[in-house]
Amino acid sequence: MAGGMVVLAGCGTSPPPPPPEPSVSVPPIPAQLNGAKFKADPCTAITVEQLQSIGFADNGTQQRGRDGECFVAFGRLVEVTASWHPVLEDSNNISTLYRDHARGRHNPKNWEEVTINGYPGVITEIEENIPSKKDEGPLACRLALGVDDTTLVYVGANTRGRAEAGPWRNDPCGAAKKISEFVIDNLRG
Numbered sequence: 001m002a003g004g005m006v007v008l009a010g011c012g013t014s015p016p017p018p019p020p021e022p023s024v025s026v027p028p029i030p031a032q033l034n035g036a037k038f039k040a041d042p043c044t045a046i047t048v049e050q051l052q053s054i055g056f057a058d059n060g061t062q063q064r065g066r067d068g069e070c071f072v073a074f075g076r077l078v079e080v081t082a083s084w085h086p087v088l089e090d091s092n093n094i095s096t097l098y099r100d101h102a103r104g105r106h107n108p109k110n111w112e113e114v115t116i117n118g119y120p121g122v123i124t125e126i127e128e129n130i131p132s133k134k135d136e137g138p139l140a141c142r143l144a145l146g147v148d149d150t151t152l153v154y155v156g157a158n159t160r161g162r163a164e165a166g167p168w169r170n171d172p173c174g175a176a177k178k179i180s181e182f183v184i185d186n187l188r189g
Contacts, residue, residue, distance in 0.1 A: 033188060035150055036151075043189065050186075069081060126138045153187075
């Protein structure tokens, strides 16, 4: 009977608790911007005129893309996008992005934390150039910008080394950062 008790006691033990969640320090949003305005119309985030003012070509056209996306095209290869992910609406914010990254759930090719006029952002993707043209810089860059507690704006700059991108032709991440400044200004109030 004593042997049976030991077996029963062994079956009744509970598994060890799961490991604690990793501690995550998320930069604060200094002032809530109008994320609802952006979600309703992503084209409110950037204008052709703003992009032209920083050196993009004069032939830009703004268009709505798939749900949650606006893009400005300059010729066939150069484009700037502002987008959000409607499918992920409940988790489309800077806190979730940081927590998921700490848990290993969101491991983009790149993770470079940036601050744009006080607002937290992360460069999540850099499309590198072909090996023989590495010295010409990357082709494209994508930055996630926290604009309020429930909204991430993804700013993409696909410059592809093309003249239509002006001074940003070999610096898509510099372009994404500068464009993010416009996004912040356009979503105030």
